[in-house]
Amino acid sequence: MIANLPEIYMTQTKAGPDIAAGRLPDDAYAENFGDLHPLLDPHEAAVEADRCYFCYDAPCMQACPTSIDIPQFIRQIATGNPTGSAKTIFSQNILGGMCARVCPTETLCEQVCVREVAEGKPVKIGQLQRYATDHYMAENDTTPFQRGAPTGKKVAVVGAGPAGLSCAHRLAVHGHEVTLFDAREKAGGLNEYGIASYKSVDDFAAREAEFILSIGGIELKTGMRLGDDLDLDRLRTEYDAVFLGIGLGGVNALGVPGEDKEGALDAVDYIADLRQAKDLSRLPVGRRVVVIGGGMTAVDIAVQTRLLGAEDVTIAYRRGQDRMNASEYEQHLAQTNGVKILTWAQPRTLVGENGALSAIELERTQEQDGSLAGTGEIITLPADMVFKAVGQKLVQTGLEEKLTLERGRIVVGPDRKTSLDDVWAGGDCVLDGEDLTVAAVEDGKIAAESINASLSA
């Protein structure tokens, strides 16, 4: 269950925080957490695909971290060949289905679409990608790729998130024997436990993981955590190569008094519980919620608490809205869901009695000579729950003694090789990682190619 949740949820008193489950009518949950962008129907897809100009040296393709041949896959939809379209997508990005749902396309392919430039209405690349990949996954049980002839080489892939799945799949294509470890119960990483529910309905993350593993040659072992159940040195001895796609298991603290109060929660933990909840009407949520942060996680938690029935949800961000990591689209999504965005405010104290939270004090901020400073002006927001969404960090578990880390992340080269010759890494755990599913997929793909080259040498 949710970490840090106060006992008082169930035995609420007038004076205590107002945290309760079942704030909404029963049928509201399914509606609120339904698909954010329902699947295009064939006619919509044909019309939308026809909008694509099939650009020469297309900017969208340049902007895609996995270099999907976007004009080609859209043309394949337009010509009535969605299967071929999906193959075009999967050949560059085996998690094309999830990326179609979660990619911030408005800052990637769709931002540079010439239709965006021309008329402010880009081709709906993400939705078309979903159309093709959903079609393929509905019609086929396995990926369009064959497991390669066995090479006799064994690779350990640690972390079954987007980077690990991508890496494992590509290694299987090359015929290597892969053991895929994950600390959690299920594969998928943040796809399964992290992203907002309305972006991945109908258990898509689990279905996609199963789809990827169907290529064969990948043994999934869950409940195995690096540092606890797995040791890097032993993996290096037992396998010919190791890929680390372990994500960022730790959460940054606010570093203010009162942070340990009940009701002050890590956004990622709450989202994980929400994603795994069988019945959302039984998930307790505060009446007044304050989210600290400005990224995708902040928006995800803010919107989802609203959708659970929180009455008053505020995102507090310490700089201006233009500096938020959450894309403009995500910010609008928050605002249209009734989330208030309070900018230029940083947390000072979490206030409450008897260990329970009642309010958060924020200090107004301003930029002075390029750095952020408090103005001394204090705003107090009543709060039953405060979510910390100020970034995650690597749980190092002794890695720092074995690998070169910098600013708490694993340092890798362009081929995603770490400072160790037989260890590669990718996804959120590496330095300069982009914090995007699609970037993690690319890391896994590049690493797999590099591992293959190394093992074939």
Added chain:
Amino acid sequence: MADLRTEFIGIKSPNPFWLASAPPTDKEYNVVRAFKAGWGGVVWKTLGEDPAVVNVNGPRYGAIHGKDRQLIGLNNIELITDRPLEVNLREIKQVKRDWPDRALVVSLMVPCEEENWINILRKVEDTGADGVELNFGCPHGMSERGMGSAVGQVPEYIEMVTRWVKQHSRMPCIVKLTPNITDVRKPAQAAKAGGADAVSLINTINSIMGVDLDVMSPSPVIDGKGAHGGYCGPAVKPIALNMVGEIARDPATYGLPISAIGGITTWRDAAEFMALGAGTAQVCTAAMTYGFRIVEDMITGLSDWMDEKGYTSVDQFVGRAVPNMSDWQYLNLNYIAKAKINQDLCIECGRCHIACEDTSHQAITNMVDGQRKFEVIDEECVGCNLCVNVCPVENCITMEAMAPGSIDPRTKKVVEKDYANWTTHPNNPMAVREAAE
């Protein structure tokens, strides 16, 4: 408001928009609805002899669609009217009586025997209809029985039947031509020789709309089989325009009134046909797609355009483009144009580049100083206009004429100010030489 009234071979109508002989004009009910909607005239769906023909009871139409189901082309395998002759004649008489100001022309198709024509002409004359249109164009079903396009493909038959009609009837006679021939001027000349008052064209084009790849049969599929039908709709307009223009400018038929048919969907389409010599514009597919109400915009659109151009009556612009319809050999070879890309409008899709690079003259860049940029290379540009046509932004690429006296960067030659065509070009073995030679 401009005067749209039309007098075509003596037949008056309040505007030049007529419904073509086709399913929309098969019955009194439809025709009355059309007149109420504002159509200037109709050509009643082709009458034949009793017993009436039968139609297939499966699909009679097939279509080509754009991605958003825009109907681009339609084909049909309907035959002439399948209602008894007397019923049609009775309704025609009633409609003409009720709508005296509208044009009502009756389309006819009977076997190529003089008696058959005499017989039906007498009956039509009794209805008070304004004229007849001889259907020498229907390309399916009837042609297999020696009628329709089977007649229209043999100029001698056209002339013979037209002569009978003019001999045995006082009604104005329009001969409807088939496009399923090699040179449309020949049947038009035959119609004129036979005494036709006008020609109308084009009838539909022989066509197979597609192949059903599951059934492995041409579509539309009727119980596992398909047959060719007649193609019409917006897709055929360019073919019709050419044929209308060829007849309009042929010295042998110059001045012969033309009623245009073929993909006319808007007032502008109609204006284009009229500029190429047509006195009236017949419509079918557009009405079958949208209903009769489209005539409202055809009327106001044409009228507004005429006001804008200063035309007060339609005869002021009918045929105005005919003198400019020329042959390739007379086009000015000294006219030199270069494509010009307006960088402010360019959205950098690169279609002009790849079209030119892969399929034409390598005259458009994709990169300038390391930046994505599409510019015309005047040294290579032949002025072909392909880039203009593939560019998704209207008016982004234009063809700019080079000023006489300047140097064409491609040929390094001076742009001559004088007109010169192929007939006198030195590369032409048949060129007309100077008299001194």
